Amino acid sequence: MSDWIDRSVMEQQAELERGIARARQTTVRSTQQKLDGVVVCACCLCPIPLGRLKIFPNATHCTQCGD
Incomplete structure (x- = not known):
């Protein structure tokens, strides 16, 4: 049961990191x-x-x- 929870947490973390990368790229463009x-x-x-x-x-x- 914990395997699917672990995968879900990893997917959420990856999505968060992608969002942060996009935000940083937007900030770089504006500077x-x-x-x-x-x-x-x-x-x-x-x-x-x-x-x-x-x-x-x-x-x-x-x-x-x-x-």
């Missing part, structure tokens, strides 16, 4: 910084290259600082 209309890295404030933004439109860090 993209711009200076004079140019998207800049959240760490070093260097402009994020347009090529990177084409591949990762929601990037918040340059390639050196990672994302």
Whole structure:
């Protein structure tokens, strides 16, 4: 009997973790910084290259600082 309870708890935990991941991703998207209309890295404030933004439109860090 406890097996199905354990599975249910694990499924609930997995769903909770997926929800948290989605919420964090939404937060990351909203924290993209711009200076004079140019998207800049959240760490070093260097402009994020347009090529990177084409591949990762929601990037918040340059390639050196990672994302």
